Amino acid sequence: MIYCLNGKIVKKTLDSVVVACGGVGYLAQCPTSVAAALPGAGAEATLYTVLNVTENDISLYGFATEEQQNCFKLLTAVSGVGPKVGLAILSVMEPDRVYLAVSAGDHKAFKAASGVGPKLAQRIVLELKDKVAKGAAGSAVLEDLSGVSAAAGGQTGAQAIAALVSLGYSQSEAAVAISKIDPALPVEEIIRLALRGMAGGR
DSSP: OOEEEEEEEEOSSSSSSEEETTTTTEEEEOHHHHHHOOOOTTSSEEEEEEEEESSOOOOEEEEEEEHHHHHHHHHTTTTTTOHHHHHHHHHHHHHHHHHHHHHHHGGGGGGSSSOOOHHHHHHHHHHHHHHHTTTTTTTHHHHHHHHHHHHHSSHHHHHHHHOOOOOOOHHHHHHHHHTTSTTTTOOOHHHHHHHHHHHHHH
């Protein structure tokens, strides 16, 4: 397996990158978020990769971080989630958002990705919930989830989440937003600050 590529970027598009290593140019398909984050042609970069070999094709997929690389492997282990769908999900969700949505049972969050319908979104949550709970997502992410759970566990947090969901945000988006806010504040203030934070992130 090619774990990573370190070399000069030869070419970059919205969803792919060509990296030159040892005189060879490797074409890797990427989530749009990764391609946008990488430097332009001529710059040095490290791309973490996943090599996918089938009977009729050999494809390389590239990511800016090991967290994205591991999340892609986790997603594509789900029945019905191929590399194309895995890239689509990581184009609209960072790994921590993926793990949080799975942990919260928020299948609707995955429907934002191209090619993910209601049934597939539910299957992703169902098949990954145990893996995320057992630590497949990594300790840092699980610590974040614990923090979100603690912040959202009280009645005030639950009321704030319910209000944000009614405004069109997903449960995981709402949970992340209020986890950054002092739970001792009045629920109205928590909602106001969460809306301000999410508006700035969109």
